[in-house]
Amino acid sequence: MAGEEGEEYLFKIVVIGDSAVGKSNLLSRFARDEFDHNSKATIGVEFQTQVVEIDGKEVKAQVWDTAGQERFRAVTSAYYRGAVGALIVYDISRKTTFESIKRWLDELNTHCDTTVARMLVGNKCDLEDIRDVSMEEGKSLAEEEGLFFIETSALNSTNVNTAFEIVIRDIYNNVSRKTL
Numbered sequence: 001m002a003g004e005e006g007e008e009y010l011f012k013i014v015v016i017g018d019s020a021v022g023k024s025n026l027l028s029r030f031a032r033d034e035f036d037h038n039s040k041a042t043i044g045v046e047f048q049t050q051v052v053e054i055d056g057k058e059v060k061a062q063v064w065d066t067a068g069q070e071r072f073r074a075v076t077s078a079y080y081r082g083a084v085g086a087l088i089v090y091d092i093s094r095k096t097t098f099e100s101i102k103r104w105l106d107e108l109n110t111h112c113d114t115t116v117a118r119m120l121v122g123n124k125c126d127l128e129d130i131r132d133v134s135m136e137e138g139k140s141l142a143e144e145e146g147l148f149f150i151e152t153s154a155l156n157s158t159n160v161n162t163a164f165e166i167v168i169r170d171i172y173n174n175v176s177r178k179t180l
């Protein structure tokens with residue numbers, strides 16, 4: 001993954017979680033700084049690539065979107081193949097999406113090894129008035145499962161880049177440790 005001169009880093013990151021938690025919007029906010037109010041759940045796997053600079057090095061994050069497969073609980077193994085990072089997303093205004101996190105972690109664990117950098121993401125933190133999952137609940141699940149934790153809003157951009165950057169930096173640190 002890393003060469004001597006002109007090093008190139010390409011990290012595959014998957015975004016998983018129940019339907020309508022905001023996965024596609026987190027991705028479009030990160031990759032293009034856009035928010036899509038008319039969510040359309042297209043079928044098929046898609047990814048977007050975003051370049052991030054870490055320690056003066058160019059890192060390409062290839063972020064994959066389930067693109068609606070999750071509605072049928074049919075995320076394929078190809079989706080997970082080669083992933084080195086994962087954002088596991090729920091919606092802070094819908095408890096059931098938080099209750100699904102364990103199932104998503106199980107699925108991730110069946111396809112990927114434990115070295116995958118994992119971030120638990122409580123999205124839609126702009127919906128404070130109808131919050132259904134407390135920040136504490138999110139934090140304690142993340143601690144139990146050994147995940148990073150952050151709350152985001154794809155709608156108003158809160159913490160979206162930070163969520164991806166923490167994961168990318170963690171992957172980068174693991175890779176550079178290995179190649180020393």
Ligand code: GDP
Binds near residue numbers: 038156
């Ligand atoms: P996906 O099915 O997980 O990919 O979810 P989408 O990105 O398609 O979003 C589902 C719905 O939630 C859409 O109506 C979005 O406009 C809305 N949404 C996504 N992110 C946010 C957010 O951060 N805040 C709010 N209020 N709505 C959001």
Ligand code: MG
Binds near residue numbers: 065
């Ligand atoms: Mg989607």
